[in-house]
Amino acid sequence: MPELPEVETTRRGIEPWLVGHRIEQVIVRDRRLRWPVPRALPARLRGSTVKAVGRRAKYLLIATDTGTAILHLGMSGSLRVMDATVPPLAHDHVDIVLDSGRCLRFNDPRRFGCLLFTTGDPLRHRLLADLAVEPLSQEFDSDALWRHARGRRTSIKAFIMDSRSVVGVGNIYASEALFRAGIRPGLAAGKVSRERMAILVMRIREVLTEAIGVGGTTLRDYVDPSGMPGYFRQKLFVYDRAGQPCRKCRTTIRQYVQAQRSTYWCPHCQR
DNA sequence: ATGGGCACCTGGCTGC
DNA sequence: TGCAGCCAGGTGCCCA
Numbered sequence: 001m002p003e004l005p006e007v008e009t010t011r012r013g014i015e016p017w018l019v020g021h022r023i024e025q026v027i028v029r030d031r032r033l034r035w036p037v038p039r040a041l042p043a044r045l046r047g048s049t050v051k052a053v054g055r056r057a058k059y060l061l062i063a064t065d066t067g068t069a070i071l072h073l074g075m076s077g078s079l080r081v082m083d084a085t086v087p088p089l090a091h092d093h094v095d096i097v098l099d100s101g102r103c104l105r106f107n108d109p110r111r112f113g114c115l116l117f118t119t120g121d122p123l124r125h126r127l128l129a130d131l132a133v134e135p136l137s138q139e140f141d142s143d144a145l146w147r148h149a150r151g152r153r154t155s156i157k158a159f160i161m162d163s164r165s166v167v168g169v170g171n172i173y174a175s176e177a178l179f180r181a182g183i184r185p186g187l188a189a190g191k192v193s194r195e196r197m198a199i200l201v202m203r204i205r206e207v208l209t210e211a212i213g214v215g216g217t218t219l220r221d222y223v224d225p226s227g228m229p230g231y232f233r234q235k236l237f238v239y240d241r242a243g244q245p246c247r248k249c250r251t252t253i254r255q256y257v258q259a260q261r262s263t264y265w266c267p268h269c270q271r
Numbered sequence: 272a273t274g275g276g277c278a279c280c281t282g283g284c285t286g287c
Numbered sequence: 288t289g290c291a292g293c294c295a296g297g298t299g300c301c302c303a
Contacts, residue, residue: 285291
């Protein structure tokens, strides 16, 4: 579920509870995530102190003095900080118990998430090494993105969701950014002009920043580490609004499946 | 090289 | 009420 704004909201929510704290123990109730939680992970983390909580794309990086835990929320994952004595519920797969008596609890019904550990530079881990630029960084440059799109026949929507173009743009915010940029989602990436690509880059930045500002989007089950939903849903122009009137021009919002994902758009506002 | 499709998994909702 | 069918915030990998 979570896209970049939800992951960043999660990062900000857990950071103050983790940094500077010692990990007392790690309880793995179910190792069967997208990749099995390494058997050695609890022992590797036990006794270490959390130095920082970072993020690269949608991966959370919990850096400790013995190595870094790499955590992805997949489609349905969420992290909560709570008293370690609170009884676990279904799908509470992992607890990272801190010296404060609290724990970081990883819940993931669909188990598409992962929890891995590396002693090396996490940015060189095979899952992270080939990722494109962060959308909220200076390096996210529209001319570079435009050049990268030369000759590409894939749709602009699939293109901006491809982590080799830019990271962090998932199904909700891809539709929303394209609406704001006035670009039809099915347009070939290679057909987007330099000028329109510059607008698109601005809109991607804008929509992600606004979403982070209100704690992300909750459609079904996403909650932040304190259990609160995100409020960006009220700001969505097209996502999950098929059949409803466009909030700008009242034209009926359309939905179709593109590369196995639902795409929402306004045929009047987007060309 | 690029694009497209599949797989992984559970739960919630819809419609018969 | 029951149940089959469909859908879901991701992404690595395989195939043509």
